[in-house]
Amino acid sequence: MSPDILDEASEIWFGPQHVSAHGWATKLTLVGDYIVECDPNAGYFHRSAEKCLEFRNFRQGSMILERICMMEAFLAEYPYIAAVEKIVDLEVPERAKIMRTIMLEFNRIHSLQFWWGQFAGELGLFAMLLWPWVDREYTLDAFETLTGSRHTISYETPGGVKYDFTPTFLSKMEIALSRVKERMPVFEDMLAGSPTFRLRTEGVGHYTLKQALKWGLSGPNVKACGLPMDLRKDDPDPNLAYDMIDWEVPTIHNENHPGECDAFDRLLQRFKEIETSLDIIDKLLPLLPEGPIVDPKARAKANRLPEGEGYGRVEGTRGVTTVWLKTMEKAQTPWRAKIRGPCFASYYSLKHIVPGARFADFPAIFGSLDPYPGWWDR
């Protein structure tokens, strides 16, 4: 930055008590209407989840993880379970694998429904803020029928699943999914089709694929650049059922800037993500066999784990979510647990994406990266 620009720059805190920045803060250096420097500040949500994990045994650990990101509780707690299952080899019954995959995809749809509303609210249209959240009520109702709680579901345990699918749950899921399918064209008109939306998001928050990978971005923020990097296809987890059906990873290939993406491409990418999830659930439901839902010896084996390190990974709605566990011989609690959230990288990447944009673009850029403070503060 040439020094003479900075002397007439003014600093504004897009601060923690801000209407649309609840729980995080960024120091923006403004020259006129343009942002010259952006310094994201983390730590407002820090509840030391990693230290708490050192005091929880292996059945209770996943409950801390699902409270880090309420929007994708199934997806947040699964890496911990996968890490435990890598350390001690529990054989997960077939039915549990398919139920887990169905619920992960159902949770991805729920998280994207939330994101539609939040992004539209940040851009100013409060009608579009509440319409997807009305559909979300049906999804949460289905979650509550299955597990008993809307957000903090604690559904998966090492070795399988806690609650079984009941006919009422299947009918409620059917209602929720048909509601998503039927409302999709309406939301496409209101979001992608709205001229004011295109004015606010085209060419905003622009980065190339190379930069995205260097910052550690993953998930829809990278697939929008055209790279089909999806953990469900790259590193299929043995205890999930993604490799049982054939589906392909949705990506966006924008012709006027091929290897790059901006806020509008990320929106189109998330529309495709929802269609893929719906398609996966429709394919998996008929394959659901009868049988036990949890490995009978799971309780005994998962009580004290042998020495070892496990690295559980899952493709969350916002990117790759991973948990790394290290356990000592015959210890009830992990020696060290590292949680890596997808939004850790997307919040950091604001530091490079935002300079150059206008002050009014900041909510659009921030909203399009689909951030969640729980992930970078843990």
Add this chain to the structure above:
Amino acid sequence: MSDAPGSASTVARAVINKYPDIESKPLDGNKVELIVPREKIREVVTMLDEEISDALPESMFGVDLTENKYELIYIFWSHEGKMLIQLRVQLEGETPEIESVCDIFPGLEWHERETHEMFGINFMHHPDLRPLLLPDELVGKFPMRKSFETDRSRMDETGLAAPRPRPKPGGESS
């Protein structure tokens, strides 16, 4: 050079024949682990950056092994080769020092800041090592170390109270 999926071992072999004193240990699937000495970390990371075109710096974190012995683990993922490279660095001393790699992979900048404030591992040439997550009163106390005592008044009520057989390296762990 991204080629057949089985390329994790080829990348590891390329690194080994360039730096003989690194030993590698294949993990399950397409993952490989390299034990890297402290002073060679920058060279290995730059070499990884050139070898793998689309390396994703997934995470970097520290592990406290009591008695001032720490371990740094860098994890990189590549979509082309579908491989995961894990670098492990052993560290010694009250506040160990290591070169920072955040100019090669900017994604690790905040990981290094967090490890610095949680474990007290100093990263040389890091642009701004301010505390990332901790409130002011915890800065400098390195809470993630095993020696950081926590409130254990209600430990007996949880099911964890049973004495856990642990290797007795001296330090009293969680």
Add this chain to the structure above:
Amino acid sequence: MVGSLGGYEMQFDFFTWFGGLWDWIWGILLWFWGIIKWLVIWILDIINGIWALAAVPENFMFLFRAVVMPGLIFLLLALIFTVWFTRKIWARVQDRRGPTHLGKYGGYQLFADAVKLMAKETIIPDKAKRWMYRILPSLLLIIVLIPFAFIPWDPYWNIMGPPGQAFGDLSVSLVLIFALLTAVPVFSLLIGWVTGSKYSLIGGFRSANNQFASEIPMVISSVGPAMLAGSLSMYSIVAAQTSIWYIVLLPINFATFLVASIASVGTFPFDAPVADSEIIFGWRTELSGIYFTVVYFAEFAEQMLYSAIMVALFFGGFNGLPFLPGIVNFLIKWLVVYFIFTVVTSSFYRLRQDQIVHLCWKYLLPLSILNVVLVMFAIVYIPGLLPLVIGG
């Protein structure tokens, strides 16, 4: 002989002086009483004069109209109804219920809000300029309420009275309304600047920028009906629309007027001055208590005013169903236009400040100028247009 005190000769007879003191004091009191009496009499004369003036039926009717019926009381009640109506529409657009708990359909919610807001403590930030912080909000509300005097609600029952009367409708009331409304951006800029916070400063500049850019297309697109009716007085424009409403002849003009009025009020699509996801509440961030109430009402009064002008210019104010009194026609049309105004504003995303200005200067302005040119040619070359338009 001067009083003797046991044989001493006194140069100054104290006792007679003391005896006279009482009369002196009594004189002062009388003098005071004279002033007070004069003052009271003077006030009574003034009241008497006013009463003599007001007792004249014509003046009294003007006072009654100005204060009660289409004037102050009616406006405040209409204002409160508008706020309630807007909140209900926003709620229905967002698939929820809006105010419900107080009153049958949340009717008393607005009175409760008004009382609460006035009772709230007014926190004046220390960086604010104190006396300007106190005066400006009320000035803003005055400026926005005055133009309501020139709106022709009813052929006889509007504030300015029928043309023949003493106060007769001004021949340039359309120009006067827009002259008053140009002061609004000045006040929003000043309030934003005076309250001293960075966010409100940005909001103030944005609102001024926004309104300058949108007022010109609005004024130009109101020239169309004036040319058709052949006069600049609101009353005669409305009177000329007996046979045909001008929206039928000038749909584009109505469209540019609607978009420009939305931009100059600063509601949703052109929401930069009050962008709550960026600069918390724009230039109104630091106001609280009674000042916030006044400014909040000023915004809704502005929306009411613009929809009333639209009804007068394009929907033929009090011309409508013959059996209904003029003011009822006007109110029904005003309700419909206000409904359209609110629903249109709550269905688009917020535009950036430069995009708003870009839209106003590059699209609205040429469109409204083109429209004026069209009306000119239509008047000259289309034979049947003039008698049709002049109407009764």
Add this chain to the structure above:
Amino acid sequence: MGFVGNLGDIFKILKHVFRQVFRRPFTYFYPFEDRPYPERTRGRHIHVRENCTACGQCVRACPVAAIRIDKEDKKFEKDAALYFDYTRCIFCGDCVSSCRFDALYHTPIVDISEGDRDDLVYGPDKIETLDRDPLEWRGRRFR
């Protein structure tokens, strides 16, 4: 994408919004109306003293140590009094799943709000019954 295209989009959006305005809103009057809770809802607990054998499994299973057991206070021959601390409880359902003698159940009652914190510690008398004093406020029954 062209002026006419934008105009078409604008009218499509207005059609959606107009159709939404005249639809029945989704929300309901919460304190007076309520949504049907499914039977698996993890609300407040009910402790059945007859089946309880004071084994303390629930105390160990709780991740946040929200249950305190008092073994001396017996009502039947081999049971114990439980104190549920609802300020700490996260409603995860581990205690219910770890109780082998069916002595603990969840109920779909989720609105347990109290005046001060120590009322939230449900003692043995409060944890067994579902009835609680109705909440009256300004002439309206909330509970």
